[in-house]
Amino acid sequence: MNDYAKLTVSAIQAGLRGKRFSARELADEALKFAQDENEKYGAFLHFSPKRARGAAERVDAAIAAGKPLGPLAGVPVAVKDVIMTDGLKTTCGSRMLENYVASYDATAVVRMEEAGGVIIGKTNCDEFAMGSSNENSAFGPVRNPAAPDRVPGGSSGGSAAAVAGGLTPLALGSDTGGSIRQPASFCGVVGVMPTYGRVSRYGLVAFASSLDHIGPFSRTVKDSAVLLRVIAGRDPADSTSAGVPVSDYAAGLDGKVEGLRIGVPKEYFGGGLDAEVGARIQGGLERFRKLGCRIEEISLPHTEYAIAAYYLICTAEASANLARYDGVRYTHRSENSKTLSDMYENTRGEGFGAEVKRRIILGTYVLSAGYYDAYYRKAQKVRALIASDFAKAFEKVDAIVTPVSPFPAFKLGEKTADPLEMYLSDIYTITASLAGIAGISVPCGKTSEGLPVGMQILTSHFEESKMLRIADAFEKDGGFEG
Amino acid sequence: MSLLAVKISEKEVRYIAELANLRLGDEELGKYAGDLEEILTYVEKLNELDTANVEPMAQVIYPGGETATLRDDVVGLSFSQDLALEPAPKAGAGHFKVPRVIER
Numbered sequence: 001m002n003d004y005a006k007l008t009v010s011a012i013q014a015g016l017r018g019k020r021f022s023a024r025e026l027a028d029e030a031l032k033f034a035q036d037e038n039e040k041y042g043a044f045l046h047f048s049p050k051r052a053r054g055a056a057e058r059v060d061a062a063i064a065a066g067k068p069l070g071p072l073a074g075v076p077v078a079v080k081d082v083i084m085t086d087g088l089k090t091t092c093g094s095r096m097l098e099n100y101v102a103s104y105d106a107t108a109v110v111r112m113e114e115a116g117g118v119i120i121g122k123t124n125c126d127e128f129a130m131g132s133s134n135e136n137s138a139f140g141p142v143r144n145p146a147a148p149d150r151v152p153g154g155s156s157g158g159s160a161a162a163v164a165g166g167l168t169p170l171a172l173g174s175d176t177g178g179s180i181r182q183p184a185s186f187c188g189v190v191g192v193m194p195t196y197g198r199v200s201r202y203g204l205v206a207f208a209s210s211l212d213h214i215g216p217f218s219r220t221v222k223d224s225a226v227l228l229r230v231i232a233g234r235d236p237a238d239s240t241s242a243g244v245p246v247s248d249y250a251a252g253l254d255g256k257v258e259g260l261r262i263g264v265p266k267e268y269f270g271g272g273l274d275a276e277v278g279a280r281i282q283g284g285l286e287r288f289r290k291l292g293c294r295i296e297e298i299s300l301p302h303t304e305y306a307i308a309a310y311y312l313i314c315t316a317e318a319s320a321n322l323a324r325y326d327g328v329r330y331t332h333r334s335e336n337s338k339t340l341s342d343m344y345e346n347t348r349g350e351g352f353g354a355e356v357k358r359r360i361i362l363g364t365y366v367l368s369a370g371y372y373d374a375y376y377r378k379a380q381k382v383r384a385l386i387a388s389d390f391a392k393a394f395e396k397v398d399a400i401v402t403p404v405s406p407f408p409a410f411k412l413g414e415k416t417a418d419p420l421e422m423y424l425s426d427i428y429t430i431t432a433s434l435a436g437i438a439g440i441s442v443p444c445g446k447t448s449e450g451l452p453v454g455m456q457i458l459t460s461h462f463e464e465s466k467m468l469r470i471a472d473a474f475e476k477d478g479g480f481e482g
Numbered sequence: 483m484s485l486l487a488v489k490i491s492e493k494e495v496r497y498i499a500e501l502a503n504l505r506l507g508d509e510e511l512g513k514y515a516g517d518l519e520e521i522l523t524y525v526e527k528l529n530e531l532d533t534a535n536v537e538p539m540a541q542v543i544y545p546g547g548e549t550a551t552l553r554d555d556v557v558g559l560s561f562s563q564d565l566a567l568e569p570a571p572k573a574g575a576g577h578f579k580v581p582r583v584i585e586r
Contacts, residue, residue: 101568101569103561103565103566103568103569196542197542210542236553239551240542240551242543302531304527305527305528305530307524308524308527309528311521311525312525312528319502323502327571327580328571328580329570329578330569330570331571332571333572337581338581338582339581339582339585340582340583341503341585345503345504348502348503348504348505349504349505349506350505352504357506357510357514358517360502360504361495361498361499361502361504361518362518362521362522364498364501364502365494365498365522368498375525377538378528378529378533379525379528380540381533381538382528382531382533383539384536384537384538384539385531385536387539419520419521420517420520420524436542436543461543
C-alpha cells in the first residue's frame, strides 16, 4: 500500500469507514515506508512509532464503537522539527538542541491530534528555520523528491519533501519569509502561509516573532483547507493569535471565481525572474482569464525595499529570541568552562551553525545602541509602507498572483557561497510576511528540465476562504499540470 | 546616512559577539565582518525613502488596547520543578547548576 500518501484526507476517511484498511495498518505502512525511504531524501530527523500507533488505535477504537471521526482521523502527518511535540525530540535542526526532548505540545499539534491526526515523525529543516534551501541543518541536507540532486527549498524542506515524496499526505511547516511557500513551489506541492495570528504560535520555536507562522503542506488545496481549519483559531496561550472566527474552508471550495479581480504586480515580473518560471505564471494567469477572472496590472511600489527591511527586522528579532540558548536549562552545554560567561560564549559558539551566527551578529548590531533608529526602527517604518502597498492594492483587486521564487530548485551547494544572494531570492515571499497577509503556493507546471514551478496567490488579512477557493478552482481546472 | 560602502572591522565584530555572548574563532571574525559589510551596504538603500511621517509598524495585525490581551491573575497550567529540570545539562537540589558566576 505504498500509495497511501497519495490518498487525500477524504479518501483515507472513506477507506477507514469502508473498512478497507484500519488506521493502525495505515500508520504502520507510513512508518515503514517513510523509514525505508529516509536515506533517499533525508526528510525526517526522528520517527514517533509509539505515538503514531497510539493515535491510530484511538481512531480504530472510535470506528469500532461507531463514534464520529475527527476531520483528520487516521491521516499520517509529518511535523517540522521547530514545532514542539511533547516527549519527542525537537531539535530545530541544530546541535544546540540535538538531544532536547520537548516538554509540551504546540497548540497546532494538540489540535491536529484531537482531530485524529497520526504524527509519524519530525522533519528536517534549516537550523532554527533560517534558510531557503534546507542546507543549513546541522543534520544534513534534504533532497528534493522531484530532482534529488537539488534542494527542496527551505526552511521547511523536510516537510515539503515528506509530502512530495509520498511519505505523508499532510505536513506542518513554518513560514517566516517564505519557508512554507518556497519549498512547496520547489517540490511541486501545496503550501499555505495563513494570515499572521490565524494559527497559534504557541509551541513554535521562535525565530522572528512578528513574522513567524505555522501552516500546512498537502498535495491538494482541499487537504490544506481541512488541516488549516483544524489548527486555526484563537489560543489564550498566544496573545498574538486572532479572535477572528475560523470558516469551514473546505466547504467553501465552491469553484465560484468568475468575476474576481486578480492583480499582477509589475515589480514582480522584472529582470531576475527566470524566463521559464515567468512563462508558467503567465500560463496560470491565462487559466484564470479562462475561468472568468479579470487580470489587472497593479503596482506594489516599495517592493525593492522589502529584502532590506526583512533582513533587519527578522535578524533583530532572532537575536533576541535566540538569547535563551545559553547552556543553562535545556541545550547543549560546552564542557570545561570555568565561569558562567565562558559557558555562555562557548556553548553558543559550539551549538550554533554559521547562518544562525551570521543572523545573530547582524541582529545584535542592528539593535545595538546608536544603530537602533537607523536600522531597526527605519526598517519598521518601511514595513508599514509595504503593508500599505498591499492594503491599497486590495481595495482594487480580490487577490494578487505572483511567482514564488525567481528560479526553480537549484543544485545542492550551488548557492551556499554568498549569503546575500540567497537572501535576495526571497523577494516574492517576504513581502507578504512583512504585511501579515495570507499566501498560498500551488504547483503550476514544470520547467523544461522537469523542475516544479509554484504560483503564489495572496489575499488580504483573514481572507483564507477566498484564497483557497481561487487555488482550488485553479487545481480543479488542471492548473497544477501547467 | 552615507550611500558609500559600510566598513566593519574585526574589532567591531568581536564587540558585537561579546554583546551576543558568542565565541567566534579568528577566521569567523573575518568572515562575518565581510558578510556584515556586504549586507549593511545593501540595506543602505532604505535611506532612499523619506519615512519622517511614517509610524513604525510595531504590531502586525491591529493595535489593541493596553489590556486587550491580558488575562485574570489566576494560576493556571504550569511546569513542575521536576519537569523543568528534566532537560537540564546539569541539575541538583532542585536547581540548574552552572559554573562559577562571579569572576575574580
